[in-house]
Amino acid sequence: MSKFKFIRDIKMIIYIIRKAKLFIAFLGMLLVHEHVSAQGKLSRQVDIPRYERTSIRQIFDSLSEKESFYFSFNSNLVNLDSLVTIRSYKGVLIDYLTLLLGERFSFKETMSHVLISYAPERMDVAANISSKESNRAMISGYVKDIRTNRAISNASVYERQAFLASTLSDNNGFFELDIKNPENLIAIALSKENYRDTSIILLLPVETFKSLKKRRVGYYQVNDADKTVYNNFFGDFFTSSAQKIQSLNLGGMFAYSPVQVSLTPGLSTHGFFQSQVVNNFSINIIGGSSAGVEGVELAGGFNITQYHVDGTQFAGVLNIVGGNVNGLQMAGVGNVVLHSLSGVQVGGVWNQVDTVKSGLQIVGAVNLGKEVKGTQIAGLMNSSQGRVRNQIAGGINSAKRVSGVQIAGLLNIADSSDYPIGVFNWIKNGTKQLSVGVDDSKFFSLNFRSGGRVMYSMIGFGLYLDDPVFKYGAEFGIGAHLMTTPKFMLSAELLQRTNFGDRFNLEDVQRISFRVVPAVYVSKKLQLYAAPSFHYSEAVESPTSKAVLWKIWQADRQRNTFHGGGTVGLTYVF
Known part of the structure; x- marks a missing residue:
């Protein structure tokens, strides 16, 4: 045996061993993939009895209870109340679902759900690796409809293991996918609306096999297509x-x-x-x-x-x-x-x-x-x-x-x-009242109360009948209904009054009041009320003392005063 022939034989052996290693690794990946898939919901072995004129809803409910998962789908795709007759079945779940719903549907799974989508069409792909330079691989190819042989545009093409690259096919169905740091085996997936998902696996011509880094994936079911x-x-x-x-x-x-x-x-x-x-x-x-x-x-x-x-x-x-x-x-x-x-x-x-x-x-x-x-x-x-x-x-x-x-x-x-x-x-279902009244300071007012069944707000405007300083007043307050019957209402109010002169000039004199308002219905919409009240009124004239005066009735014009008072009037209930 010549020296050159011996070297040539050795190289051939090394070449065969390298190719065998790649083949074994590829088979190993497929076996691992099949093992993982076999643990999934769609690959489970099921034993399902015959159903005679049974609704799809009942069949889904039975499968969900027995296999411990839920179905998720657009309600427009599947009529759950349709009655079907289907033979007994032993085999994998995905084949049974195809038998039940037909070839025009595709199925995916999450941790807790089986997702059903409409995919009546099929696609085919031809791809190759044009280069692997600078630790990059360029995958290119064409996507076409398997039935019509027409190019499919806007199909999503992506690397399926780590999801590091993706693209869309052009009007001719052509795509290019640039993958950085590729593994020896590249899994490419293709998706297109109304088409069944397609996958291919490409082997790179490299001498050593790296471990695949597979990224975890999931699915989210969009139930309302108008709210995305x-x-x-x-x-x-x-x-x-x-x-x-x-x-x-x-x-x-x-x-x-x-x-x-x-x-x-x-x-x-x-x-x-x-x-x-x-x-x-x-x-x-x-x-x-x-x-x-x-x-x-x-x-x-x-x-x-x-x-x-x-x-x-x-x-x-x-x-x-x-x-x-x-x-x-x-x-x-x-x-x-x-x-x-x-x-x-x-x-x-x-x-x-x-x-x-x-x-x-x-x-x-x-x-x-x-x-x-x-x-x-x-x-x-x-x-x-x-x-x-x-x-x-x-x-x-x-x-x-x-x-x-x-x-x-x-x-x-x-x-x-x-x-x-x-x-x-x-x-809408609350308080709306308009009232007129006169109080202990001879202030004649028109008030509007609005609010809920319990609390309400009050805003009003009025004029003094014979006050030498004040001409007008504006009131704002809050109140609460303490008791309500068909004939009687009891309320409590806290309000503040701002006073004005005859030309609406603001007078820096405030009046704060708390009053209890008992009201009696004299008709279906009309109330008569007489409300005792307690007030704090600031002095109208220059104070003679800083001490606050307490009086049973009405305010002192030269002292800040705590005093009693009252209001009487009529209320119209809307």
Whole structure:
């Protein structure tokens, strides 16, 4: 045997061994994949009896109870009340579901759910590795419809193991995927709305096999297609059309990652796939997009989150969340949550949320919510289209039903609110009264009372009949109904009066009063009242002494006085 032939044989043996190692590693990965899949819900062996004219709802309920998971799907896809007859079955669950619903549906699974989606079409892909230079691999190929052989545009193509790269196919179905630090085996997945997901595995021509770093994945079921972050004005404005298409293709699928750093939604450590990644810690210099937050997210400008936030979210301008927020959300301008809030929301200008399950909304200007099982605090306005616990606003509060207190600098509006405090209150099922009366100081006034079944506000204006100094007076106060019967009402009021001269010049003399108002109905809408009262009146003329004088009836004009008094009048009840 010649020396050269011996060396050639040795090289051939080494080559065969290397190829065998790759093949064995590939088989090992497939076996591991099959073993993992076999533990999943869809790959379970099931034994299901025959069903005769049974609703799909009953079959789903039986499977859920027996196999300990839930089904999740768009209610428009499957009519649960449809009656079916289906033979007994032994085999894997996914094949039974296909037998039950048909080939036009696809199935995915989470830790607790089996997700059903409509996927009547199939796709095919031809791909190759064009280069592997500078520790990078370029995957390119074409996507086509397996039935019509036509190119499929805007299909999402992504690396499936670690979700490090993704792209969309062009109008010719062509795609290029640039993967940094590739492994020996590259798993590529393709997703497109109304198409069944497709996967391929490519082997790189390398000499050693590295361990695969597989990233944990999950799914989020979108039950209301009209309430997504991309249907919101700001979410639509700050995201590209390509991101919206990718989100539509991938549905609720997302991957987990510990850290994200972004300059803008298009320039991120997760690249084009960033809007499908849930991060533990995220820093967005100008703005960023993600599938969710389980930790902390910071942005100099804005954060756009497709699904949930569990933790803390800060933005210099705007936070937009398409799902739920559990924790703290703060923004210099506004916060938008399309589903529920359990925690605290703080905004500089406005907060908007569908449902506040528990917690607090605090804002400089406006809080908006459909239903708030918590408290709203706003500098200008609070609005809840349903229930709310408490509302405090410098201007206006508006709600359907308030279970706690409403405090407004100007106006409270509600169908039902027992404890409103404001200049005006317009409560549909509350108090609305107009009264005229005269008191111990010969002040003749017209007062309007408005509020809830318990508390109300009073505002009034009147004139003095024969006072040499005062001509007019304005009153504001709060009251409470202590007793209400068909014939009698007992109330208590605390009010303050400001006095004016004959040219409406303000006189710096105040009168603070507490009075008990018993009222008797003389007709269905008319009450007659006589209210004893206790007052503190400041001196009208220059005080002769700084000591406060106590009198049984009326004030002393030269002394600050605690004194008794009373008012009589008529009230019209709306």
